[in-house]
Amino acid sequence: MPDVVTIGETLLRLTAPPGFGLEQTEILRLEVAGAESNVAIGLSRLGISSGWISRLVNNPLGRRIANKIREHGVDVSRVIWTSEGRVGLYYLELGQPPRPYQVIYDRAGSAFSQIDPEEVDWNYIRQARLIHLTGITPALSLNCYRLICRAIQEAQSAGLKISFDVNYRSKLWSPEAARQAIQPLLPAIDVLFCTTQEAIHVLGWNGDPETILREAAQRYPRMTIVLTLEEGGALLWYEGQIYTQPGYPLEPIDRVGAGDAMVAGFLTGFLHGDPLRGLAYGVAYAALKHTFIGDIAWCNQSDLEQLIHNQQARWR
Amino acid sequence: MPDVVTIGETLLRLTAPPGFGLEQTEILRLEVAGAESNVAIGLSRLGISSGWISRLVNNPLGRRIANKIREHGVDVSRVIWTSEGRVGLYYLELGQPPRPYQVIYDRAGSAFSQIDPEEVDWNYIRQARLIHLTGITPALSLNCYRLICRAIQEAQSAGLKISFDVNYRSKLWSPEAARQAIQPLLPAIDVLFCTTQEAIHVLGWNGDPETILREAAQRYPRMTIVLTLEEGGALLWYEGQIYTQPGYPLEPIDRVGAGDAMVAGFLTGFLHGDPLRGLAYGVAYAALKHTFIGDIAWCNQSDLEQLIHNQQARWR
């Protein structure tokens, strides 16, 4: 049984080659992308056993999603297979500055959005140490919102740690709707991940990063908080103290998935009982993510250590 | 105003490279594909002015569809643009024998399926010489079925010729459902395109190809019929006579769109008042289609003439 379980939707990601627009390109790269499965993959790559639960159409596209997650060693044995619904997808255009990244979602009616919480193997989950959830799921459907509530309830009763990434998606709902859905969940969360923008606009916490953390800590004293900064660094609130980790200078190729890498890196240290190492891992893993095409940083723990200790790479 | 107008849905076509499965490929070619727009493109390439009417989402993907049809000279000025709905698509795997071609449709809820017949510029259509429709449209939604009925009614009242390709899609409906929808339309059709399989299983006409034609002609005496054969040839029923055109030896690369090429080729001759030339054009254009990746044969009239007259190509 894996140490960490995640539940969520994973989509096909159809990406135009760098330098091409979606209206222009003749070619799309076909990848597999989901916040929760990205985290599960990152954990598995960094040495923490993980499982991913979702609902997939049993056709070549659905199987592809499971394959590509399993490729990294994630346990996908609890995926719920169905012959109905469709495989959700999104189109991605990686803009160089000043052109913004562009996403076109096409995920309505996906097999996952129709999940019934009863289908999930909760017994499997209860044996893990930690469950990781995101704020995308409750935005997808009422079923999905009920799934999150049930997951938190099951985790609490079984004594699992609960990790939650706010992951606000402006194309799925408004900040207000997100706040209404997420706020009631916060008291149960052990580890919270959010950006300063999300803290302010979704959670309604104000001020500079340190103020945000202190305000949040007052309301949710048990909570460990990782607050990520625009420039790639992060702040950690852990047991009453603030720790800071600056980011690395980057020449980014593909920014998508960096937040999930932050989560996977942090949880790795956290589950080894060393949240500070987690902070360092999270920032390093997120930095490396920017240099890989696709949602995943194809690194492992030794690559993080090498970056953190600034070992000079000799390339020949 | 164009001589021929078509109405129908055009999808994104996402094709795995030859030799790859959809579960396997990292790359998809992105093309634009629809039976009616294929015909409009083919007509334009062969020198007949054509227009294509549809309903598209006004985003890079919807614009791409209009662009790629306009690229061939088809008039897309009457496309209805909307900010709602989605861009339909299908995934395609080009199997070499004995692996079959595989299609995964993902078109439910497309912008076109929600078309309201009132949105269409019927005045534009009334000025054409011929309207071309297919049996795919009535399978998509009730709105689409109403659209087809209205189109036939408008065409009749304005004195246009009506061309119809049965185009049965087993993934959209059953043969029985197709028959119920299509049979009432037949008396209005001037030019009918169908395969022998469709004649038998959808239209319920029996026997060998010649018998099928005679039976059909008895019921619909005004109708011109192009009956296409598996091996690429076709039979023509025109004014009480049967004409036969055998197919060409092929080394196919991509079979999709060959039927639409047959329609475009035939209508070209037909509109020039020479249905026999149309038969020859249709079979030749369909044969050439098999040698191009994508739904379109990038040929023009002189290429057809060259193939028909068996002019030896000198390649250097």
Next chain:
Amino acid sequence: MPDVVTIGETLLRLTAPPGFGLEQTEILRLEVAGAESNVAIGLSRLGISSGWISRLVNNPLGRRIANKIREHGVDVSRVIWTSEGRVGLYYLELGQPPRPYQVIYDRAGSAFSQIDPEEVDWNYIRQARLIHLTGITPALSLNCYRLICRAIQEAQSAGLKISFDVNYRSKLWSPEAARQAIQPLLPAIDVLFCTTQEAIHVLGWNGDPETILREAAQRYPRMTIVLTLEEGGALLWYEGQIYTQPGYPLEPIDRVGAGDAMVAGFLTGFLHGDPLRGLAYGVAYAALKHTFIGDIAWCNQSDLEQLIHNQQARWR
């Protein structure tokens, strides 16, 4: 009839992939590129109807040029088709610093260079609001020089605005030859586009950008002038005033076509009666152009507005 008509030569552009030299590459991207057609495409994308007139060989390569311009909605119905001459082309190497961009022209004897001004449908042009010309055309042949003179004369007599981009090409002629050809045309120009380098070395106007504008305005008091700066910004002289628009920070992928995007952006605002908006559009559209492979920025008006108003893009 379109609001803007352009006349000029469009070439095949054969580009080595980024990071490859022309002597090295096994692969070339095949694109379609011409200053005037780039402007026509940009206008059409930004919502201004446009037409492009040229002379093309009626073979797959010539048809490709017309197709790719028509794809964006430009009217190519007045292209003059010929069976003689050749399709001009150029080879392009996109050098990363400190390697310069390299161009090898192979355009001598093209179908366009042999154009006879009598072939052009002047009646079509007379119905437009503005004609756009460039300083490339008079460099191509005597026929082309006569074409430009005739175009200006026709436009003047029909009351069209005349827009002119200096577009000096050092591989086609010397600055002196360019000046001799272009200077006599200037009194007729309503909107002039040039770089500071061109102002100094071709037009013989000296000083810093503001001085250049004042000097030019004294000689040609009616003229609106857009002076583009190396760093991507531009100055506008309009009705006795100077307006400035700084450029955007860029990570360029392909610089070619940025000047044409500036023209298309400016003329869009100008034709809407708002030259200041045109200045903002021109600089924004040129900036976005740097991020697309090929001569065209696959954007539309809303993308410009988004960049100008610095709306944060949320990519997921």
Next chain:
Amino acid sequence: MPDVVTIGETLLRLTAPPGFGLEQTEILRLEVAGAESNVAIGLSRLGISSGWISRLVNNPLGRRIANKIREHGVDVSRVIWTSEGRVGLYYLELGQPPRPYQVIYDRAGSAFSQIDPEEVDWNYIRQARLIHLTGITPALSLNCYRLICRAIQEAQSAGLKISFDVNYRSKLWSPEAARQAIQPLLPAIDVLFCTTQEAIHVLGWNGDPETILREAAQRYPRMTIVLTLEEGGALLWYEGQIYTQPGYPLEPIDRVGAGDAMVAGFLTGFLHGDPLRGLAYGVAYAALKHTFIGDIAWCNQSDLEQLIHNQQARWR
């Protein structure tokens, strides 16, 4: 614990694109290929749980091998990881007739060739129903030969069925050397796979296919034998009877791995207690393999059923 366990070497496969020679190509596809892992993958795809044991270097290339096998659901948890040795590879050129396929092996000194039988988790293997081995392994090194002997001994003592594919490789050893190594193993084999060429030249059995089977059966009465024919069909000797399955007409893209597909298909039926279905599956799966780039047919059981029952594919 999986039903089937395989042990063997898997290499990187570096393939020139179709139509290119290894001396010519600028590009290589990077795949993962090994007779035993191909069988394990095929079984997993067809619904039989399988595990693959090998010895790999713990670097990105070794991890890639494990990933790509795990992607299909094969259990790779018993792979032995080492920091020494190298990742074996081979270069492949897919010749169209009359150009032959060309292979350049570069596998000497691989991590697997240095395996110590003591490293293997024999306890894991003892819990399976069947072990599959090939004649490649004993050709690789003395250690590998000892590994095969040990595996057979362990399987026998634990009551597993033993499946063996002769898989003669002329670039690894002579027919005589192969015979000396393989013949002593035969009495322990429950299911033997060989081609008629291998039967004659390696095993020394003579005559037409039926004679070969009868001769072999006399010597090894318990043995089930699948004898594959050049044209893609196969003969089965099972409990004293000969069954024949002809091949399918093929347009092959990549022949490599077809033999392994035959094994996986047959064992699937065999383990379901239906060797005749296994014969049909093996021939169908091998036929489909010819149509996929790479060593694997990305099909599953329903694809085999569809081919066997000759269900007409409707591609749209």
Next chain:
Amino acid sequence: MPDVVTIGETLLRLTAPPGFGLEQTEILRLEVAGAESNVAIGLSRLGISSGWISRLVNNPLGRRIANKIREHGVDVSRVIWTSEGRVGLYYLELGQPPRPYQVIYDRAGSAFSQIDPEEVDWNYIRQARLIHLTGITPALSLNCYRLICRAIQEAQSAGLKISFDVNYRSKLWSPEAARQAIQPLLPAIDVLFCTTQEAIHVLGWNGDPETILREAAQRYPRMTIVLTLEEGGALLWYEGQIYTQPGYPLEPIDRVGAGDAMVAGFLTGFLHGDPLRGLAYGVAYAALKHTFIGDIAWCNQSDLEQLIHNQQARWR
């Protein structure tokens, strides 16, 4: 000094990917192609030292042509470099049946077409054993025609064998013009290569292949003649006897250059004093050429021997 010298024009060859038309493709492969350099390359690959003389523009494209010929070991030290003229090219579309191969030449005004026979290092040529020329050269320009005449004269006076391939190009001249230019050269030719079509339509020799050879031999008794057949085989007239070599069954990918491979194969045997071996080599090398993208068969002598002796290829 090489044994064989060739003189002729080599072009850039811009090829659409298989399955794409020139009007359609976004990508072109860039290769180097010329009948004479193909022969020189083939000879060098088969072990005969060779040199190629031409006239090239000293820019990346011209250097690329020399590089790619030198890559195979051909001596290009006598190429004449110029800063004027252009690099000739042609566009190629590889049609699958029934679509024909399509070529668009764009070679007028090339550097080679302006060659002055005085520029050539005749002294270098005089030291070879054989010179190979083709019927393309005299079609290119008057200078080129004079070059061929001078080359034959020099070769005769220095005692070289003269080899000539008729290589009729219908896009360069008419059969009559070709006959008028080539017929006067024939008495000097030692080894003539032509197809049956060329024999009939250009040289004016009639009848079946054997009759053609006998008729030709009567007129030019010293001449060795290789007459190639449509299906890939060839007939040889050598010292009063006819020898026949049938072709191989082919699955062609790219037919261009097969005739040049025939020449290189034959001359290899011929120069080793064994014209019969040359006939076998020529037919085998031409057959293999059909399986490589580009004008060159990347084989060597052992590949020919393997094909001729029908050694079974074992691919693993």
Next chain:
Amino acid sequence: MPDVVTIGETLLRLTAPPGFGLEQTEILRLEVAGAESNVAIGLSRLGISSGWISRLVNNPLGRRIANKIREHGVDVSRVIWTSEGRVGLYYLELGQPPRPYQVIYDRAGSAFSQIDPEEVDWNYIRQARLIHLTGITPALSLNCYRLICRAIQEAQSAGLKISFDVNYRSKLWSPEAARQAIQPLLPAIDVLFCTTQEAIHVLGWNGDPETILREAAQRYPRMTIVLTLEEGGALLWYEGQIYTQPGYPLEPIDRVGAGDAMVAGFLTGFLHGDPLRGLAYGVAYAALKHTFIGDIAWCNQSDLEQLIHNQQARWR
């Protein structure tokens, strides 16, 4: 006979596309890479005749290595061909910051590592003006170390200049082992290339760059030294004086081979009797190298002059 001869090993270089990891990529570019052959190629491109000596397997991969070096005009006639051993290779991942470049060597047992100094055509070498060697060779095998010693001895006795690039490879040996092997060779060296890191850690010279040069010059008074700096510039010690050349601002695509470009550029000036021009050439050629995929900068002397004299590139 060439002016410069180099001896060394050249490998296949298998590179993941930019943005991909080796564990991730499906595609590898296949190039040819070796410090000594890179220098020979650079010299040939810059107009200095050069020859490269090595030992290669006579298969398509070995021939490919020779071809790709010969393509640039390097004389490879003295390569020693063998049917034994293997073709060495390395895998390369081009990391964007902060991801480091990653190399996986797989070169043990290569044909070159087994070279016998007696096989080399020393007579050929004795006729050159300069021999270039690197510190990679003595790290490969005892045979290779003996080869270097013999080469120096032969060069000295024949009066050749000896050029040596330290080229320390941490994956081949320790700094101490490198020092022990290289230090005894230094008195014979005429031109030494090293980085400041190598000077300090391998050669044991300390201090800032100028101090390093002065210290080295005291020990080896005859020696010309080129000391390369991290930021791309270099210092030259020549006849008692220090000259400095700063680097160029770079946007690097592929850093590998830049040091070899420095050597080729410097030696070009040096052999023309102008070491200062060599310094300028070396720094410019190394800068340009960073902008080409692969080990080679596809430039020539005029490109260097253009960069050095900062001629503005006009790209159209």
